[in-house]
Amino acid sequence: MTVSNFFAGKRKIHALKKRIRSRIFAVVLLFALLLVPPPDEVPAREPQNPAAKYLPKIVEDAFNPDVTDANRGKEAPKRGGKFRIRTPASYQNLNRLLISGQEEQLIINHLSDSLVERDQETLEFYPGIAWCWKETDIIKRKDGVPVEGRIIEKNDQVVTFVPDAWRITYARCDLDKVDEAGNSVTLKQDLGGATVKGRLTLLDHTVQVDEGFYSEKAAGKQQIEVAALDTWDNRIGNRTEKRPFAKVNTAFQFLIRKGVTWQDGQPFTADDVKFSYETIMNPTVDAQRIRNYYQDVTLCEVLPDGTTVHFQYGKTYFKALEFVGGTLDNNYLIPRHIFKPEQYGGDEKAFGEAFNVHPFREMPIYTGPYRVKEWKRGDVLTLERNANYWKNNIPEDRLVKWKHAQPYLDEISFVLYRDIGPVVKDLQNGVVDADFNVEPSMWVQPDTNTPQFTTRMIRARIPYPDYTYIGWNLTNPLFKDLNVRKALAMLIPRDEIIKNVYQGVAVPTNGPFYRLGPGYDNSLQPIGYDPAGAKKLLTRAGWLDRDGDGVLEKEIDGKTIPFRFRYSIHNARDYHQKVADIIKESIEQAKIQMTIVKSDWAIYSDTIRDKNFDATRFASTIELDPDPFQLWHSSQSENKGDNFFSYKNEKVDALCEEVRETIDPEKRWDLVKQVHGLIFADQPVCFLESFDELFFIDRRMRGIKLYAGTYPQNFSEFWWSEIPENRR
Numbered sequence: 001m002t003v004s005n006f007f008a009g010k011r012k013i014h015a016l017k018k019r020i021r022s023r024i025f026a027v028v029l030l031f032a033l034l035l036v037p038p039p040d041e042v043p044a045r046e047p048q049n050p051a052a053k054y055l056p057k058i059v060e061d062a063f064n065p066d067v068t069d070a071n072r073g074k075e076a077p078k079r080g081g082k083f084r085i086r087t088p089a090s091y092q093n094l095n096r097l098l099i100s101g102q103e104e105q106l107i108i109n110h111l112s113d114s115l116v117e118r119d120q121e122t123l124e125f126y127p128g129i130a131w132c133w134k135e136t137d138i139i140k141r142k143d144g145v146p147v148e149g150r151i152i153e154k155n156d157q158v159v160t161f162v163p164d165a166w167r168i169t170y171a172r173c174d175l176d177k178v179d180e181a182g183n184s185v186t187l188k189q190d191l192g193g194a195t196v197k198g199r200l201t202l203l204d205h206t207v208q209v210d211e212g213f214y215s216e217k218a219a220g221k222q223q224i225e226v227a228a229l230d231t232w233d234n235r236i237g238n239r240t241e242k243r244p245f246a247k248v249n250t251a252f253q254f255l256i257r258k259g260v261t262w263q264d265g266q267p268f269t270a271d272d273v274k275f276s277y278e279t280i281m282n283p284t285v286d287a288q289r290i291r292n293y294y295q296d297v298t299l300c301e302v303l304p305d306g307t308t309v310h311f312q313y314g315k316t317y318f319k320a321l322e323f324v325g326g327t328l329d330n331n332y333l334i335p336r337h338i339f340k341p342e343q344y345g346g347d348e349k350a351f352g353e354a355f356n357v358h359p360f361r362e363m364p365i366y367t368g369p370y371r372v373k374e375w376k377r378g379d380v381l382t383l384e385r386n387a388n389y390w391k392n393n394i395p396e397d398r399l400v401k402w403k404h405a406q407p408y409l410d411e412i413s414f415v416l417y418r419d420i421g422p423v424v425k426d427l428q429n430g431v432v433d434a435d436f437n438v439e440p441s442m443w444v445q446p447d448t449n450t451p452q453f454t455t456r457m458i459r460a461r462i463p464y465p466d467y468t469y470i471g472w473n474l475t476n477p478l479f480k481d482l483n484v485r486k487a488l489a490m491l492i493p494r495d496e497i498i499k500n501v502y503q504g505v506a507v508p509t510n511g512p513f514y515r516l517g518p519g520y521d522n523s524l525q526p527i528g529y530d531p532a533g534a535k536k537l538l539t540r541a542g543w544l545d546r547d548g549d550g551v552l553e554k555e556i557d558g559k560t561i562p563f564r565f566r567y568s569i570h571n572a573r574d575y576h577q578k579v580a581d582i583i584k585e586s587i588e589q590a591k592i593q594m595t596i597v598k599s600d601w602a603i604y605s606d607t608i609r610d611k612n613f614d615a616t617r618f619a620s621t622i623e624l625d626p627d628p629f630q631l632w633h634s635s636q637s638e639n640k641g642d643n644f645f646s647y648k649n650e651k652v653d654a655l656c657e658e659v660r661e662t663i664d665p666e667k668r669w670d671l672v673k674q675v676h677g678l679i680f681a682d683q684p685v686c687f688l689e690s691f692d693e694l695f696f697i698d699r700r701m702r703g704i705k706l707y708a709g710t711y712p713q714n715f716s717e718f719w720w721s722e723i724p725e726n727r728r
Contacts, residue, residue: 049123050665051625054517058121058705063460066699077403077703081723082411083715086423086435089572089601090378090416093361096331097280097287100605102621102710105329107414110383110407110715112333112366115254115273115309116325119205119401120707120714123624125321126205126400127171129268129333129367130254131191134166135321138312140230140245146312148251150212152221159224159246165211166253168196172207173398183214188398205400234315237654249663250313252324253303260390262335263371268390270302273309275336277324284352288639290332292630293323316661318668319627329711335365369407369716382413408703408719420574424448427457427696430726434701436713438694439575440503448696457696461505462706464693465514468619469685470567470583471645476614477556478565483541485683489527490534491586498689501578506689511676512631515690517624518665519672524680526687534590545591552591564593565614570604576617609640617688621710625665628675629656647684700724 061067089103096108117128127133137151139161150167153160170185172178176193177186184197185207199213211217230245260268277300280287299312311324326332338360344351363372369391373384385407396404415432417423420439424447426432435442442448448459470492472479479485498506508526513519543552543563552563567584569576577598584594594615599607607613620631630636633656636643655675662668680687693712697704703717720727 049625051518052123054624055121055123055708058707060705061702062706063458063695064699064702064704065458067702075702075721077405077408077719078721078723079405079408079719080410080728081408081720082413082727083409083434083701083718083720084413084415084432084727086417086427086432086437087381087414088417088420088437089570091375091381091414092602092605094364094372095358095361096334096364096366097276097285097290098356098361100289100609101601106711107381107383108331108364108366109329109711110368110370110412111364111372112331112368113260114326114328114331114333115256116321116327117400118322118327120328120709121705122204124203124205125169125325125327127169127174127257128325129257129260130325131174131257132168132170132255133321133325134168134253134255135249136166136251137161138245138247138250139224140232141224141228142230144230146245150210151246151248152212154246154248157226159226159229159244161222161224161246162212162218163220163222165198165215165217168198168209168211169206170209171398171400172205173400175207178202178207185209232314236657237650239654247313248316249320250316252311252313252321254309254311254325256307256309258307259393260367261388262337262367263365263386263388264335265388266335266337268333268367269336270307270309272333272336274300274302275339275341276332276334277311279334279339279341279355280332282348282352282355283639284349284356286356286640288636288641289630290330292633292636292641293319293330293627297324316663318660318663318665328709333367334360338365370412373411378416380413380415382411384411385409407716409715412715418571424453428453430456430698430724433698433724433727435696436693437573438696439573440501440505440694441575442696443505443694444503456699458699458701458704460695460697460704460706461692462708462712463516464621464691464712465517465624465708465710466619466621467509467512467515467690468617468688469512470688471616471618471685473611473614474646474648474684475611476565477561478563478614481541482683483537484543485686486527487534487537487541487590488587488592489683489686490530490537491590491592492583492686492688493529493586494526494688495529497579497582501575501582502689502691505692505694509687509690511680511687512620512622512628513626513672513676514622514624517622517626518669519626519676521673521676521680524677527683531586531590538590550591551593562593563591564595566595566597568597568599568604568607568613568616570601571598572601579617608644611644611646619691623710624708625668626672627656627660628652628672629660632656632675632679645684647679647682649678649682652678652682698724 091104099105114128115130116125118125136148138146138148140146147163149161149163150165151159151161174188174191175185176188180200183200184195186195187193196209197215199210201208226244231242232245233240234243256270262268279285280291280294296314296317297311298314301310303310313320323330341351362375369386369389370383371386373382375381391399391402392404420442494508509515510524510526542554546553553560567580569580580596587594608616630642632652634648634653637646652675655671659668659671700720700722701718702721703719706712
């Protein structure tokens with residue numbers, strides 16, 4: 001054999017080995033690809049809200065110097081005792097569908113439960129009154145009927161669809177087996193013991209099963225040309241566009257848990273859910289502020305099994321589950337048997353008028369861990385533990401985030417203090433045990449910073465998702481000109497107010513979203529104090545002191561109008577008067593007359609809802625993942641909606657509608673920032689500041705978690721480590 005033949009043979013052997021290795025690699029790769037689940041091409045079906053990454057870590061009793069890392073969580077919660085909390089405003093009603101105040105909502109949160117609950121630390125949804133729920137999509141072929149199922153993939157040409165497939169969410173504690181390799185879960189025997197197959201998503205408290213993947217239903221997968229689908233008219237701002245009838249996340253089913261009862265012992269039923277929804281949608285019921293969240297619901301029915309409620313939305317809404325599921329402050333469930341709608345013979349108006357004044361406003365019946373014991377109007381509202389709370393009749397190992405000893409406290413009383421003068425003394429002397437509405441002046445005053453006070457009280461401070469503003473009534477000719485609104489913003493000495501009134505526990509804000517949240521545009525700078533610049537803008541707008549009387553005038557609609565307006569505030573916070581006085585002094589230096597109108601909260605609230613005001617200082621809380629529609633869409637300026645300053649901008653309307661149907665969170669937050677920018681440019685309100693939330697709480701209280709949400713405390717978790725003698 002020659003040398004050349006030898007190397008030629010070697011090359012052939014090497015090439016053969018290379019081909020074999022390549023084919024083995026290809027087979028292995030193909031096999032691996034077959035094992036990898038196909039990607040879900042429908043964007044952003046998030047199992048839980050990714051806004052959770054913006055939440056701070058919650059540490060129980062973090063502000064209590066008596067609780068250290070070494071002893072935290074070592075002491076078992078004790079049951080018993082009473083808890084007295086100072087409240088700054090009188091409550092008006094406790095009917096969930098009619099309330100307008102945040103303080104009232106806090107009470108109702110402890111009186112009621114929802115179909116779906118949410119972990120405030122992770123934002124994960126988990127079963128409540130509904131032991132599980134289902135979500136899916138809807139398509140409709142031309143000349144066909146809507147069909148529910150999972151849209152697996154969607155592009156401009158083709159929709160991949162699995163009929164009658166759902167994403168089902170189960171509590172882990174209701175599952176006998178979770179088989180990740182086999183893509184299945186098996187229910188506990190008392191729930192039927194069925195095995196449900198599909199792609200699994202495992203979360204802290206729940207397991208989601210996507211039947212569109214790896215289940216028998218997936219065998220019915222269909223490829224549907226977009227051209228074969230019917231179309232529907234989607235309203236965007238002032239225009240309408242045709243869209244293919246393939247709607248993502250638009251159908252929901254809630255399977256009602258057995259054994260849930262109202263606080264009067266009557267069973268909770270699927271009919272209660274349907275009745276609650278229908279009451280919201282009754283135009284005579286004063287529920288406009290929440291009706292907008294359900295306006296796109298096209299179907300609410302009880303299925304033949306009598307225990308399942310079925311909802312359909314006419315379009316995608318990223319918060320649909322929160323609202324039909326009724327999580328936390330979105331809870332809408334009321335008892336049908338209390339209101340007896342059948343006695344009105346289908347007369348919607350008569351029922352609505354009766355509902356608005358029903359005694360339920362004062363002594364409501366809900367399903368929650370506390371119930372109303374006594375309500376002395378203008379004095380004290382007392383809640384007591386619901387002795388027959390339905391969760392405590394279910395085995396504890398079948399409950400998510402609930403212990404049978406809960407709620408630990410026997411009673412909670414909310415004590416009205418209109419004047420903050422005696423509050424510090426009564427906290428120190430044990431007349432009241434906590435203040436969750438501490439005013440900045442109280443926070444910094446020497447009496448609350450002494451060893452005597454802090455030996456008794458915890459001082460806690462957290463960022464709060466709120467913003468304050470001066471709302472201009474845009475139906476008033478004085479405020480129609482953008483130059484005027486900008487000038488007024490330049491006349492507000494925010495830094496002085498923050499320093500001298502809020503004692504440095506607030507920061508300037510530039511828009512209507514949580515300053516630490518994903519929708520806030522930090523690139524926008526708050527309008528600064530600039531009296532000279534304000535004067536130029538007012539002159540440009542035609543406001544001059546023509547007659548030398550010290551007040552600006554302008555001819556509007558043929559009449560000479562002086563620049564005078566009323567500034568409305570309520571008496572529930574002492575600092576409102578101080579802020580108003582500073583603003584009045586500054587504005588009147590610019591030759592504008594401002595009259596301060598101060599009233600009780602109830603009168604003030606009605607005044608604002610009826611738009612019988614010129615300007616008002618207001619505060620709004622906002623969710624971490626916001627929906628701006630309720631406050632900023634023009635439709636909400638009618639029928640006592642929350643857009644009480646009557647702001648109307650077609651571009652903002654269109655963006656608000658687009659935000660609602662955008663499931664992808666990053667895209668949605670980009671849209672929210674655009675809303676922020678447009679509102680900032682229009683200045684329909686003068687944005688002021690965002691507060692830190694301040695708390696004084698008895699140091700013997702335990703189980704305190706202060707959540708970074710609109711309702712930072714859950715009193716069902718609180719317990720006395722040592723029950724005071726006067727609280728036994």
